[in-house]
Amino acid sequence: MSYNLFLDDSRNPRDVKWVELPLVAWTVVRNYREFVETIQRDGVPRIVSFDHDLADEHYKEFARATDPKTIDKQIKYETLTEKTGYDCAKWLANFCVDKGIPIPLYYLHSLNGIGCANIHSILESARKVMNEGTSGNPTGGSTGERQDDVG
Template sequence: MKYKLFLDDIRDVNMVYKKLTNDDFVVVRNFDDFKKVIIEKGLPELISFDNDLGLDENDQIAEDGYACAKWLVYESGLDLRNLKFNVHSANPVASQQIQGLLDNYIKHLRANN
């Protein structure tokens, strides 16, 4: 099933992509829903990452977009060679972490296959 995934705790799609809406993506607000959707639907054709995902149900800092990227790389078991993604986080350090992790892993996969 083809779909696009938008990870952000607050923003809607049209706040990041002016010509798109929430109808163009499956919108998830936290780490658990990110994993659940990918496990149920498979790898999306595009993932748009926010990093800072607010607080969890215990008012603790929630697992972030970088944790989602790490789950994809280290735990999901999915073939990420053709993953397309964008990082729309306003957090520049975390944006670089997500971008670097995924870019380097995809580059590694492509070089070894």
């Protein structure tokens, strides 16, 4: 089944005006669980568009951060209950590497710039692992584990 996956806790694809998303039909998922279940059921999508902060607790922590230059150090995502778009990207990267499936085309529509950079980094690391034919996974952990440092 060929489909396109849009990950966001509140927005729909038509709400995103700051990134030029393709005009395609989207399957919308709102959280990590729905993201994983959809891919396990339907396979890797053709396109994925990622939001980073997927729960109110993420926004509250982001709002509490005081220095924009070190915001990634101020928010302790590992202490939060809900997983982020970065966790989804890590899961997808490991899933694709484990199965030998190419990383799909992806867009980053999150307004969290650091979150976007981290998602981009993990997916490109997975592409590099796959292109070089090296073994292992791009996050250094098993699918679904949280890793704060992205290589």
